[in-house]
Amino acid sequence: MTRTTSTLRRTVAGVPLALLLALGAVSCDRNDNDLPLIAGGDAERGRAVIKKYGCNTCHTISGVAGADGLVGPPLTGIAQRMYIGGVARNTPENMVAWIQNPKQFDSKTAMPNVGVTHRDAVDIASYLYTLK
Ligand code: HEC
Structure with a gap:
């Protein structure tokens, strides 16, 4: 037994x-160019809601008209970056979590919590992963 x-x-x-x-x-x-898109994420919708949260005022984001902010790093090419904010591995889960609350990864980061809903964060992350 x-x-x-x-x-x-x-x-x-x-x-x-x-x-x-x-x-x-x-x-x-x-291949890092093939980072997985987030299951259930709607990249086109994500692109559309980016401005609602003002990401564009701080970031240059290709494909988003008027997103030419220089406060934070350009998000063009973010799909190929190894780390998010230099502190979190660039995985879909971490990307969604960073967008919703960057200070949970780095209490000193200058990126604020702008109150992104989970659904919107998933869609925005999906869009960001199209930026290679
Ligand atoms: C007030 C300015 C500001 C706003 C608004 C802002 N960010 Fe940021 N963001 C930053 C700064 C500054 C950094 C760099 C943070 C760090 O390295 O600690 C950053 C970093 C990032 C990174 C990591 C970039 C990298 O190269 O590692 C991502 C992804 C990101 N932001 C996405 C967003 C998204 C999506 C939004 C909107 C929901 C947003 N940010 C809103 C300032 C901002």
Whole structure:
């Protein structure tokens, strides 16, 4: 009984490990130009709501008319950047979280929390990932 259980446990534990290794191999081979778009995100809608939050007053964002701010870094090419704000790995999850509340990653960042809803943050992140 005990032996069966531990064999089973070993087998079950082995599956995620193999999966993780496989995923690791995939992500190592990943071309950074192919950063995943966010599931469910609507990039076109994201582009449209960027101005509602005033991102354009601080950032230069290609494809958004009047987004020529110079307070923060240009977001053109953000899809290829390794880090967000120099502190968080550039993953879709971190991008959404940064847009909603950058100070959770860096309490001293000059980027304010502008009250972006989760839905809007997902859509904006989807748009930003089209900027290569
Ligand atoms: C008051 C000015 C201001 C506003 C408004 C603003 N940001 Fe920022 N943003 C900054 C600054 C400054 C940084 C650099 C922060 C840092 O490195 O700590 C930044 C950084 C970023 C980064 C990381 C860029 C990089 O190269 O690592 C992203 C992405 C970003 N902002 C997106 C947005 C979005 C989307 C909005 C609108 C929802 C927005 N920002 C609104 C000032 C602003």
